[in-house]
Amino acid sequence: MNNYIGRFAPSPSGPLHFGSLVAALGSYFQARAMNGQWLVRIEDLDPPREMPGAADLILKTLEAYGLHWDHNIWYQSRRHDAYQAQIDTWLANGQAYYCRCTRKQIKAAGDYYNGTCRHLQLPSDSGYAVRLRMDVPITRFYDEKHGDIDIPHDLAQEDFIIKRRDGLFAYNLAVVLDDIAQGVTQVVRGADLIEPTGRQISLYNILEHKPVSYLHLPLAVDQSGHKLSKQNHAPAIDLKNPRPTLIQAMKFLGFQLPAGIETAELAEIVAWGSQNWHIQQLPDALEITR
The missing domain is CATH 3.40.50.620 (HUPs)
Incomplete structure (x- = not known):
């Protein structure tokens, strides 16, 4: 390589x-x-x-x-400014949205987030978390040692958090932008x-x-x-x-x-x-x- x-x-x-x-x-x-x-x-x-x-x-x-x-x-x-700039872009084009669901509510719904807030258009000053729309979930990837690895479909299709309600940026977002x-x-x-x-x-x-x-x-x-x-x-x-x-x-x-x-x-x-x-x-x- x-x-x-x-x-x-x-x-x-x-x-x-x-x-x-x-x-x-x-x-x-x-x-x-x-x-x-x-x-x-x-x-x-x-x-x-x-x-x-x-x-x-x-x-x-x-x-x-x-x-x-x-x-x-x-x-x-x-690197907070870089993370926030990308989130702002996604919020503006609809790729991301605010979510008010609590962990307790998600667990009660089956332990996977089911997109409850995806179409609610919650306000930006709400103090809620920000989620990213998973329109094309990844259910399998290739590992250089282990070959094809499958990911559970429910997990793969979940709109996941990219900024927490406490204002902290999520690991998945930061690690990819930094890499x-x-x-x-x-x-x-x-x-x-x-x-x-x-x-x-x-x-x-x-x-x-x-x-x-x-x-x-x-x-x-x-x-x-x-x-x-x-x-x-x-x-x-x-x-x-x-x-x-x-x-x-x-x-x-x-x-x-x-x-x-x-x-x-x-x-x-x-x-x-x-x-x-x-x-x-x-x-x-x-x-x-x-």
């Missing part, structure tokens, strides 16, 4: 844990193996969920693990983000822009089958002694490490990983117990 641009886009809701390191490594190795660029973007869209100092800690952790990015860091908190603006060509991320992929492809189509390709990495789960995440109190990875965790994460991603590499310098390990990475090595499973 010529002019490859990949990215790692963590949210600053806490320090990096093993699962987020796996996502960072997968996206980094794929970019380097393609002789491409690797960008880092801080997805600070939700201030109530952010941990003070987490963004800087994440960047410090990436550097400690030998993962060095290209170009300047992007922060979604500095387009940064020229990203492929998204490599954890399998927990398979579900919103169809919505994001729909956004590309509405924007009349070619979608990126997708590669979803196996998700690290605990013994109870729960995703390793900040919400589930996954422990932060070690900054002072990164080599053991780096090796564990590389094995998790399917690397067969040669004798001696586990005791090599960190930069040498990362360089070896970049040179020997290939998608075929990835486990077939979408979830792996760590």
Whole structure:
């Protein structure tokens, strides 16, 4: 793939844990193996969920693990004008509309939004959420590792929120606009983000822009089958002694490490990983117990 641009886009809701390191490594190795660029973007869209100092800690952790990015860091908190401008365009042409339905009402109606407010033409000063019309739902997409992945029809056809009633911009909108603006060509991320992929492809189509390709990495789960995440109190990875965790994460991603590499310098390990990475090595499973 010529002019490859990949990215790692963590949210600053806490320090990096093993699962987020796996996502960072997968996206980094794929970019380097393609002789491409690797960008880092801080997805600070939700201030109530952010941990003070987490963004800087994440960047410090990436550097400690030998993962060095290209170009300047992007922060979604500095992109609000771009998100609002696109929403205003869609509101003006009828592609988006205001919605007053609560989560409780949606759950009572079957847990999927059924378009109740689509034709009500609610006023702009109402303080309601903004939804995007799904006129051509995406019910299947191609994953570079797993092939065709089907999306439940009810989920695919749902008019989803692009701006919340509290004024915060939605993840699906921001991530697509930013990937387009940064020229990203492929998204490599954890399998927990398979579900919103169809919505994001729909956004590309509405924007009349070619979608990126997708590669979803196996998700690290605990013994109870729960995703390793900040919400589930996954422990932060070690900054002072990164080599053991780096090796564990590389094995998790399917690397067969040669004798001696586990005791090599960190930069040498990362360089070896970049040179020997290939998608075929990835486990077939979408979830792996760590």
